[in-house]
Amino acid sequence: MSLSIKFLYLIFYFLFFSSAYSESYVKAGESLVWDSENKRYTANGNVEFKNDKFIAFADKMIANYIEENNSEVFTVIELFDNVIIEFKDEVFTGNYAIYTRDDNIIKLTGDVSIKSPTRILTGYELIADIDNNKRILNSANDEALVEVLLDNNANN
Amino acid sequence: MINLLNKKIINSLIIIFLAIQIFIYIVNQKPLTQNFSQKSITVENFSTIVLSNSGITKISSEKLNRVDENNIYLEGKSYMENKEYKIYGGNIYININEEVSKSDEDVKVINDMGILNAKGFENQDHEGKIIFKGEVNFVIID
Numbered sequence: 001m002s003l004s005i006k007f008l009y010l011i012f013y014f015l016f017f018s019s020a021y022s023e024s025y026v027k028a029g030e031s032l033v034w035d036s037e038n039k040r041y042t043a044n045g046n047v048e049f050k051n052d053k054f055i056a057f058a059d060k061m062i063a064n065y066i067e068e069n070n071s072e073v074f075t076v077i078e079l080f081d082n083v084i085i086e087f088k089d090e091v092f093t094g095n096y097a098i099y100t101r102d103d104n105i106i107k108l109t110g111d112v113s114i115k116s117p118t119r120i121l122t123g124y125e126l127i128a129d130i131d132n133n134k135r136i137l138n139s140a141n142d143e144a145l146v147e148v149l150l151d152n153n154a155n156n
Numbered sequence: 157m158i159n160l161l162n163k164k165i166i167n168s169l170i171i172i173f174l175a176i177q178i179f180i181y182i183v184n185q186k187p188l189t190q191n192f193s194q195k196s197i198t199v200e201n202f203s204t205i206v207l208s209n210s211g212i213t214k215i216s217s218e219k220l221n222r223v224d225e226n227n228i229y230l231e232g233k234s235y236m237e238n239k240e241y242k243i244y245g246g247n248i249y250i251n252i253n254e255e256v257s258k259s260d261e262d263v264k265v266i267n268d269m270g271i272l273n274a275k276g277f278e279n280q281d282h283e284g285k286i287i288f289k290g291e292v293n294f295v296i297i298d
Contacts, residue, residue: 024295024296025270025293025295026292027291027293027294028291028292029291031287032272032288033287034267036240070268071268071269
């Protein structure tokens with residue numbers, strides 16, 4: 001009996017440990033500039049950013065922040081060049097992306113694509129509404145196309 | 157007569173010695189301050205408070221070397237703290253006039269956002285900017 005309690009305790013401990021350490025971070029390969037007067041961080045070179053919503057990769061990132069309850073919180077994050085955003089089982093790519101924390105919306109422009117296990121969508125602009133689970137994919141103009149590739153087993 | 161002559165000689169010698177001593181004292185006084193300002197100073201286990209653009213900054217180091225009137229070199233493990241950040245680094249150069257501090261050694265910074273590790277930094281205090289060099293890992297504490 002006591003052994004099973006210990007075993008359960010260990011499982012609970014490791015679960016708690018893994019969730020407690022699902023940390024947010026910024027990694028940069030070349031440099032990071034903290035501009036406290038303009039309340040902005042600029043990261044350069046193989047940038048990797050993770051928060052509780054997604055992981056993003058790009059060549060450059062500019063993150064604006066505000067001071068809230070004695071801590072700094074990112075409000076707007078811009079990603080430049082070779083942008084890849086991993087959100088659950090979807091991967092968004094593009095040339096430029098902007099994420100706003102207030103509405104939890106990611107807007108990508110450039111050669112945009114959405115890859116998921118069952119489909120690939122390509123276009124010029126993607127608006128991903130994370131809270132409402134909506135994706136809007138636009139073409140560059142009326143003559144341009146939005147391409148959709150569906151897996152044979154896709155049911156949506 | 158001889159005694160009188162001896163007394164005069166002795167008195168004259170005493171006056172001459174006193175005059176020489178006064179001369180040496182005066183001559184030594186002036187260069188002392190001049191030498192003091194030119195000399196580089198080294199202080200071990202140093203700690204001080206500096207008033208700069210970003211307010212009061214606490215500085216401490218294993219060894220402080222005063223390079224010249226405007227430049228300080230913090231040798232060994234060094235620490236700088238103000239209301240916005242705590243910087244733990246080593247071998248930091250500080251230019252007091254330009255309000256710039258920099259280092260090419262590993263640095264750890266704690267601020268209101270989180271904990272940052274980099275391979276070096278340049279703190280441009282007058283512009284409120286810190287440039288972290290090399291690979292940077294910034295863990296955000298929610």
